[in-house]
Amino acid sequence: MKKELLARLIIILFISLAIAIPVIGRLKLSVNHNNVVELHARMPENGGWSLSTIEVKAGKPLKLHITSDDVMHGFSIGKSDQPALEITPGEFVDTTLIFDTPGRYTFYCDRWCGPNHWRMRGTIVVTGDNQTSQPEPQPLFLKLGIDIDSPSDAETIPSKPVSAENGAKFQHLLPEYALQRDTYNATSPAKLWMRLRKESTLANLPDSDLWDIIAWIWQQNTTNDQVINGQEIFAKNCAACHGETGEGDGVMVRGLPVWDPGNHNSGNVMHEATGEGLVRPPDFTDPIHLLGVSPALLEGKIIRGGMGTGMPYWGPIFTNQQIDSLISYLYTFAWNTRAKNSN
């Protein structure tokens, strides 16, 4: 009798094991699936990110299991200082993100992965009850009502190389508004030059000294760190189109036509519906372009992009500090060229 009981017990044990193993396995698998989001990176031509929207609750960890299906990509969160992840084909990268404030965040690829690289963006929607996040302040170009699409070439440019050191000598002559941050933000170098030209205290200065003053004012409104930071951002994000030297000859825009104002003058000329508009970026080292734009205008162009060209919108990606640094760096193209030409 005892033996029979043992045999029955053994059979019951085996049957329950046979049922339990797949059930537990499936349970475990579903738990994993609930927690980890698998994200595949592909070139935009091959479909871009496998998920365009990821939803997560505020304060809850978002576990990501990321890989690339073709070339090397990056994973970065816009407007954050989180270091970018390198996504190598054939390898999985795991990361855990926690969002404290509800809102919409942009994740994007930060390695150039083809001509449409910048389109590789997705959204992380963070939901939560505490809607404490205040709306972001309006960017300056909207407050000032600047039309960033209209032509903005400089009315006048320096005829010889500028020297900010020389400009510093005349700082005691300057009117108060010239040194204010608001003036710098809202005025282009050429406009400020024309305004100062009308000042009676500066009337005896030659034009070139006045340009030195403008260069000095622009130098006062930035720091060396900002320029270096801007240079890094430019090299990583902008140089593929705008060129490493800022001349608008980047590797991605080869073969595109040079911008011509006639292209977009839709008064009486018929245009092709699509395909038009992809042109080379302007040559930043030609001061006629950069001395005609104010920092607020540049900020607008960076945030919104477009302008009838292939310029992407960087608003959801760069922080305000990063855009400021980038603008500081951009102006160095305009000032440096004149110095370069003299050599």
Place this chain on the structure above:
Amino acid sequence: MMRQSPNILKQNKLKQWTRITILLLLCLVILFVPFPIPDAPPTDRHIRIEASMFQFTPSEIKINKGDHVTVDLVSTDVVHGFSLDGYNFELKADPGQTSSGSFIANRTGVFRFRCSVACGNLHPFMIGKLQIGPNLLLFRGIILGFLAIIVALLSIKTKK
């Protein structure tokens, strides 16, 4: 039919063996004797290589031994790499960010360079050739080929 005496047979065999040894010696001479090609004086070389999917431009580069080579790698579409066989030399370039590196070409021969970053489906075929010094192996091979032709012609003649 005439019968050859064993003496003549022995002589013939000896002749054959001397021929084979001479041939082998010639082969060794062709393969290992240094050519009297003077080394060009080493120079500084600046090479700009553009990497695109799935090729290097230029893909064939000839330099001299001892040259100080600086490579500028420019990528025109996705992230590409440059790794040179036989040398410990690696570069990686993002579009818009030229990466440079330099090395001294102190080993002669023909070396392959490859893309070292997976850049798409034809990535394994993205290779180029760097020739350092004259391609001696090729010349030696050609001369060896000629030797083979001459030997073949001679053997036909002697059989007749």
